Amino acid sequence: MWRPLFCIFALAAPLLVGGCAGGGFEEDPFPTPSDYQIHGIDVSKYQGEIDWASVRGAGVQFAWIKATEGGDHVDDKFAQNWASAKAAGIPRGAYHFAYWCRPAEEQAAWFTANVPNDPDALPPVLDVEWNGQSKTCPRKVPRDVAISEMKIILAAMERAYGKRPVIYTSVDFHKDVMQGEFADYPIWVRSVKCHPALKYGARKWRFWQHTAEGRVAGIKGNVDRNAFNGTPKDWQVWLGAMTVASRA
Template sequence: MKTRRRSPSRSKCSGLTTFVRAARFSALAAIALGLASCAIMPSSSRYPTKGDVRPHEGVASAHQLPIHGVDISKWQGDVDWASLRRAGTQFAFIKATEGGDHVDSKFQENWQEAKKAGVPRGAYHFVYWCRPAHEQAAWFKRNVPRDPEALPPVLDVEWNGQSVNCPKKVPREQALAMIDVMLREMEAHTGKRPIIYTDITFHKEILEGEFNDYPYWIRSTAAEPHVRYNNRRWTFWQFTTTGRVPGVKGDVDRNTFYGTENQWRMFVQSACDPRDHGRLKAQGVCRDMDPVQTASIGE
C-alpha cells in the first residue's frame, strides 16, 4: 500500500494557518482578560484593592473623594471585617430591621464584628409602608443596641414594588407623617439625628423640600447627585451596587462621604454633618467638637 505524502508547500501553509489561529485565539483571550480587568479595575489609587464589576463614567467623581464605605446585609453572606478594614473601608451601614417584625439574620454578627475590626458602623431600618410607624420604631429600638460610639442610625425610605405583601405606594402626606414619627423615635433611642437614605423616585415624589435639617444618603449609580436630585444637599452618596471590596464575596454597595478626612472626623465626633454643626448644636442635636477641627469646617 502506498502512503500519500503532502507536498512541502502544503505542509508549510498548514503550519502557518495553525500559527495564525493560535495568534488570533491569544489576542482574543488577551482582549477578554483586559475587558474583565477593566470591569473590576481599582477605582482610584486611594483604594487600590477596590473595584466595580460595572463601572459607570457618570459617577467617576465619587472615586476621587477620600472617605469610602459600604452598606451590608445578610445578602453579603459572611463578611471578613478585618479584610474590609485593611482595604481602607472607613464606614459601614448595616441592615438591622425591616417593618415591625423582621430582623436581618446577620445583623448582630455584623454589628459586633465591625466594631471588633474598628470599622465605624451605623444601623439602618427599612420602612414597610403597610405597618404603622410607631410599631416600626418600637421594633428598631427593641433590636438595635444603644451604642454611643456608633454612627447615626439610618432610615431607609423607598418604594418596594417587588414586595409580595406590600407593593403599594401610600399618599405623600401619609409617608411624610410616618417618616417624621420614625425619625424622632430613632433619634430618641440613639441620641443621634438619623440619616435619611432614599432613591431618585422616592425623593422626587415624597422628599423634595422636606426634612432639610437631616443628613441625606442618596442613591445615584449613573450620574452625579445634582443631576438626579433637585436642590438636595447630600452627606453620603451610594454610587454603585456592583462594587467589589476585599472581605465581601460578590457585589456590594459602595458609598462615599461628601467631604475631607478632617470633615469626616468631625462627623464621627459630633454625629452631625459639619456644615450644620453651628446651627444644630444650639438645638442640642450635635455633640461638641475639637476647636481646631471646628475652625476648618468649611475646608
Template sequence: MRFLLPAVLAAALGGCTASSKMDVLDIAPSGETVSSITAPAPPAPVGEGAPVTALAGSTPESPARSALFPPEVLPKEEVAFVAPSGAIRSAVSRIHPPRFSDAKPVSFGRVTPRHFAVHGVDVSRWQGDIDWHTLRKQGANFAWIKATEGVDHVDDAFRRNWIEAKRAGVPRGAYHFFYWCRTARDQAKWFIRNVPKEAGALPPVLDVEWNSHSRTCKHRPDKSDILEKMQVFLDALERHYGQRPIIYTSPDFYRDNLQGRFRDYPFWLRAVAEHPQKVYPGRDWVFWQYSGTGRAKGVSTHIDLNVFNGTERDWHEWLSRRVR
C-alpha cells in the same frame, strides 16, 4: 460638587424640631420579606479590577427571625442584645484609600467617587461572612448595616456584622427598611428593640423607597401620609438614640415625595448613574451610594459602595461628635 457644609453637619447633629402625634395606615402585618434598595446581586469574584465608579443599595432579608438574641438580655422592649465592651477606634484613625473595583463601572463625568477621600460600604446578610479587618483595609472607613424591616424581620447577619465591624475598627450604624403597610410607631419600637443604643455608633438610618417587589403590600400611601409616618419614626429614633437619624432614599421615591422636605435632616442618596447633584438638584447630602456592584477582598459577593461628602478632615470632625 458640593462638599459637606456646616449646615449639613448641624442637621446631622441637631435636636428634633418636629414631633408628630399621629400615625396612619394601621394595616395587618405582612409576614413577608421586604425588598430593600436592590435585589441581591449574583456572586462575583473579588479582586482589584476597574476603578469604582457606580453604586446601588441594600437587599432583601429573610422573614424568619432566628434566635439571635438570648432572652436574658432583652430588657422590656428595649435593646435585643448588648454589644461587646470597648469603643470604636478614635476618630483620628487612619483613612484607608479605596481599593474596590466594580463589576459594572459607570462614567460619572467630571466628578467621580474617586474625588472623595472617605469611602465606605453598606451590607446585609447577602454579603455572607465578611472579613471586616480585610474589608477595612480595602477602603471601608464606615459601614451601614441592615438591621430591621417592618415589625417582624431582623437581618440574619446583623448581630455578627455589628460586632465584627466594631472589632475591626470600622465606625458603623444600623438602618431600617420601612414597610408602608405597618404603623411607624410599631416599626420604631421594633428597631429600638433590636439595635443597641451604643456610644460611638453612627446615627440610625431610615430607608424609604417604593417596594415594587412586595407580595403583600402593594399600597402606596399618598404624600401627606408618607411624610407623617416618616416624622413619627424619625422622632422616636431621635428621642431614643440622641442623634438625628439619616434618611436614605432612591431617585423615584425622592421625586414623588421628598423634594423640598426634611431640610433639617442629613440625607444618604442613591445615585448609581449620575452624580447626586444631577439626580437630586438642590439637595445637600452627607453620603452618596454610588454602586451596588462593587467588589472587594473580604467579601465574596457584590457589595454596595458609598462616599462621605467632604474631606478627610470633615470626616474626622463629623465622626468625633459620635465617637465618645
C-alpha cells in the same frame, strides 16, 4: 464650615437635572466616586459571611448594616455584622427598611428593641423607598402619609439614640415625597448612573451610594459602595459631633 464638593458645581446643576449626560460618571462635569476620599459600604444578609478585618484592610472607612424591616423582621446577619465590624475598628451604623403596610410606631419600636444603644455607633438610618416588587406590600402611600410616618420613626430614633438620624432614599421616592422636606437631616442618596446633582438637584447630601456592584476584600460577591461628601477633616468633625451628641 462644611463645603461639599457638590457646591463647586451647583450652578451647573439646573441645566442637567433630569438625566445623566452620556449615561456615565466619566462623561458628566461632576466629581466621580473616586474623587471622594472617604469610602464605605452597606451590607445585609445577602453579603454572607464577612471578613471584617480584611474589609478594614481594603480601606473601608464606614459601614451601614441592615438591622430591621417593618415591624417583625431582623436581618439574619445583623448581630454578627454589628459586633464584628466594631471589633475590626470600622465605624458602623444600623439601618431600618421602612415598610408602608405597618404603623410607624410599631416600626420604630421594633428598631429600637433590636439595635443596641452604642454611643460609638454612627447615627441610625431610615431607609425610605417605594418597593413595588414586594410580594407582601407593594403599595405607595400618599405623600402626606409618608412624611408623617417618616417623622414618627425619625423622632423615635433620635430619642432612643441621641443622634439625628440619616435618611436614605432613591430618586423616585425623593421626587414623590421628599422634595422640599427634611432639610435638617443628613441625606444618603442612591445614584448609580451619575452624580447625585443630576438626579436630586439642589438637595444637600452627606452620603452617596454610587454602585451596587462594588468589590471589596473580605466580601464574596457584590456589595454597595458609598462615598462621604467631604474631606477627611470633615469626616472626623462629623464623627466627633455624632459622639458628642450621643453623650450629651
